[in-house]
Amino acid sequence: MGKYIVRRLFDLLPTVVVVAIIVFIITRLIPGDPAAVMLGPQASVEDIEALRKSLGLNDPLYLQFFHYVIDLLQGNLGVSLTYNEPISHLIMERFPNTLILAASALVIAIFIGIPAGIISASKQNSLMDYAVMLVSLIGVSMPIFWLGVMLVLYFSVNLGWFPATGMGSMEEGLIPYLKHLVLPSITLATIPMATFARITRSSMLEVISQDYIKTARSKGLGEFWVVCKHAFKNALTPLLTVLGMQISMMLGGAVLTETIFSWPGMGRLIVDAIDKRDFVVVQGTVLFIAVIFVLVNLFVDVMYKVVNPRVNYSSSKGGTK
Amino acid sequence: MASVQSSIVQIEPEKKKVKKEAGLMKKLMRNRLAAIGLTITALMTLIAIFAPLIATHSPNQMDVAHSLAVPGTDGHLLGTDNYGRDLFSRLVYGARISLMVGIAAVIFGAFFGTLLGLVSGYFGGRLDAIIMRTMDGLFAFPFILLAITLMTVLGQGLVNVIIAIGIANIPGFARIVRGQVLSVKEEEFIEVTKSLGATNGRIILQHILPNCMAPIIVYGTMSVAGAIISEAALSFLGLGVQPPTASWGSILKDGKDYLVLSPHMATFSGLAILLTVLGINLFGDGLRDALDPKMKV
Amino acid sequence: MSDFLLEVEDLEVHFRSSSSVAKAVNGVSFTLNKKETLGIVGESGSGKSVTATALLRLIPNPPGKIAGGRILFEGKDILALSEKEMRSIRGNEISMIFQDPMTSLNPVFTVGNQIIESIRTHRKVSKKEAKKAAIEMLQLVGIPEAEKRMDMYPHEFSGGMRQRVMIAIALACNPKLLIADEPTTALDVTVQAQILDLMRHLQDTIDTSIIMITHDLGVVWEMCDQVIVMYAGNTVESGDVKTIFDRPLHPYTWGLLDSQITSDSENEEKLSTIPGTPPDLREPIPGCHFADRCPYAQEVCFSKKPELIEVEEGHTVSCHFQTKEKRLKRKEKAYHG
Helix, strand or coil: CHHHHHHHHHHHHHHHHHHHHHHHHHHHHCCCCHHHHHHCCCCCHHHHHHHHHHHCCCCCHHHHHHHHHHHHHCCCCCECCCCCCEHHHHHHHHHHHHHHHHHHHHHHHHHHHHHHHHHHHHCCCCHHHHHHHHHHHHHHCCCHHHHHHHHHHHHHHHCCCCCCCCCCCHHHCHHHHHHHHHHHHHHHHHHHHHHHHHHHHHHHHHHHCCHHHHHHHHCCCCHHHHHHHHHHHHHHHHHHHHHHHHHHHHHHHHHHHHHHCCCCCHHHHHHHHHHCCCHHHHHHHHHHHHHHHHHHHHHHHHHHHHHCCCCCCCCCCCCCC | CHHHHHHHHHHHHHHHHHHHHHHHHHHHHHCHHHHHHHHHHHHHHHHHHCHHHHCCCCCCCCCHHHCCCCCCHHHCCCCECCCCCEHHHHHHHHHHHHHHHHHHHHHHHHHHHHHHHHHHHHHCHHHHHHHHHHHHHHHCCCHHHHHHHHHHHHCCCHHHHHHHHHHHHHHHHHHHHHHHHHHHHCCHHHHHHHHCCCCHHHHHHHHHHHHHHHHHHHHHHHHHHHHHHHHHHHHHCCCCCCCCCCCHHHHHHHHHHCCCCCCHHHHHHHHHHHHHHHHHHHHHHHHHHHHCCCCCC | CCCCCEEEEEEEEEEECCCCEEEEEEEEEEEECCCCEEEEECCCCCCHHHHHHHHCCCCCCCCEEEEEEEEEECCEEHHHCCHHHHHHHECCCEEEECCCHHHHCCCCCCHHHHHHHHHHHHCCCCHHHHHHHHHHHHHHCCCCCHHHHCCCCHHHCCHHHHHHHHHHHHHCCCCCEEEEECCCCCCCHHHHHHHHHHHHHHHHHHCCEEEEEECCHHHHHHHCCEEEEEECCEEEEEEEHHHHHHCCCCHHHHHHHHCCCCCCCCCCCCCCCCCCCCCCCCCCCCCCCCHHHCCCCCHHHHHCCCCCEEEECCEEECCCCCCCCCCCCCCCCCCCC
């Protein structure tokens, strides 16, 4: 297993390199002079020129790329032009907030979406099944930025149950903290929740007609165990694939959710940085998110093996392809 | 008797010709959800095409004196926005932007994605490795984040939105087409055609591409829904179309600022997006079941 | 009451689709003694597997439904039991093994886990004891290095080995009745014989009755005491094995016997098959279900359903032309071309 993880890490290395190149190219293509943007309209030409020099912006591109790679290898993502702080500090400060938001959304999505799909499949064509399918169909079609706005409208503005913006701090106590978390995490959970419900249902339906389910029933197991143990573990593989994709989508969704709820996470950081043309921040954060995504994929690959004993440890390749 | 018989004989061959297409439509219509989806999609398309006939006002005509009117006042079916522009008319014209961006971006992504997928799958080797590594790299970015980043490079504007979302769509198509090419390439008739001296270009266009069409169409349909959401998201973040152009996302962005005073702006614009995307998704599901049941999107 | 382990009376199973009802099993009756082996023979679609599945009340509902009849197991009416009572019978008093060992074991659990689960569902024993019992079961069904094999997954076993595991699971709780639904059909010929040997051996060891569902009369000859021949949801002939092989009476049974490979396959004679396909059970059939394919069919066969009558002690047949009084003359090569 350990060997396998190491080999997969090496498999993923080229992807990380490509990601770094793409990020570099995109951020160099952002129009406007970052130095000029940073110093504001009153800055003199000399000041701008001095800043450009100190940022290495006057170097030829290949040299800039070379410095960029060297810095990356040392774990140095650069220093923000506007915050005047190392990017790694900014990420360390913001990423936990995004992580909290995404994790609670994922928990909601998993613990509602998957059981809903299981119930739906085991009561196929019932009223319950139709209800789950209708709601999840609307869920996957949801523009979450609109859902977020609507949740604010009803639950903050009209009912006043939950705060509309910001992230609570633990010092105010657990309840206010959680109250801040409710609306953003529901917003972010909607699409994965609906997707999990749909995928769980369809793969459970496929599994439930298999012979080994008949075997499990003929052993005298209760229907609950037949469905939740024998069927569900077999239905997990497609679910894992979707899980990986949904985590990536959530990192994107976090950008929108954090904007709506003024959540001080990575998404907000990126949107603000784009506003301020702080390309070093954009470069660093986007790269960071992409690498996180690659690692999530690695995790999903490893989970495949845990869930499905038929996957051969010694075979190479597979997974993200 | 004789005349009846001869007319039956005449009808026969014609029947056979239309059978295949009628089969697809029939399958779609039998699937009630797909039929609903198709109806919604068709309705939205008609609204977009005939926007000037349907809209009650000019979408950009301001009337500050009557700004933020509630739905139903002064002939404003859905009320007015913060500049007094008729919300209904703006939504009707917004359908144009949303559908156009959605469809154009997917065509853009499908064209380049298919091209890359065909080349990568057919020729294989180092070219394949380079292309697919790049696609893997692009795939490592969350879709919307990639679109946002590209928009900052390209700058605001309708065409740029299409290009940004289009580029973000490329890797998905490339992967699907490449996978399809790899499976078709192994089939015997390709070898036979090759041995008969057909050029690579001809084999790709005449034999391989047609075999990729079903998944491209299914995936493309689903992607239009995603592209419409992405456009709205970009406009919502202020990175999409430029004001005063009405797009559902930009109306929602304005609506968010006036959420307390006039919630109808945000409500209706979002509903328009949801309904359209729902319609396309339903239609796409049906299309997948009819065309390519093995595919799991 | 009676000494029978199992009594089935007029069992009817229907499958409902949106527009029609298929009568998959149409009034089947039989009895089974303790330690006896009953064969149910027929083509696919004859209703033999459905009958077997109905005994455990495992017919998927919807669309299937046990529409009528009685199933008495040790005098208890199975169809009247609660679901919970039924579960305590499944895998405990009546077990079942299936046709395809490649798909009937759950691929994501170890073999040991699947046997232990069966034991612990019905016996209040510790995990340790259950594991010990499971290992013993594996040894009993002839799996070498049983202890090591416990932690392996089904895909690491050959087909024959998997069927042995299935048997181990089925017999783990010493059931009184084992239903084997085509247990050897999916296996290689040499493996088939081993599995049949094993079943016979185990039957002696743990005193269980067996219902053997098969399309292979050879299996019936080797394994069974009694046999029922089913066709399109009906019993067409039944009796003890020797009688059926010596004096078969129903034209369908003749067809089945003709289509079997004889043990001395030296003669290169072409195997005969019964032309035609079984009838559509969604349509009402007024006459004999086999009439369409029967080389002896006459007008009455299409209009009137023959009854199942006892033509001699313990030998029943359902054919208008096979009664105590008259007999049909069996033609040579009736089923050729």
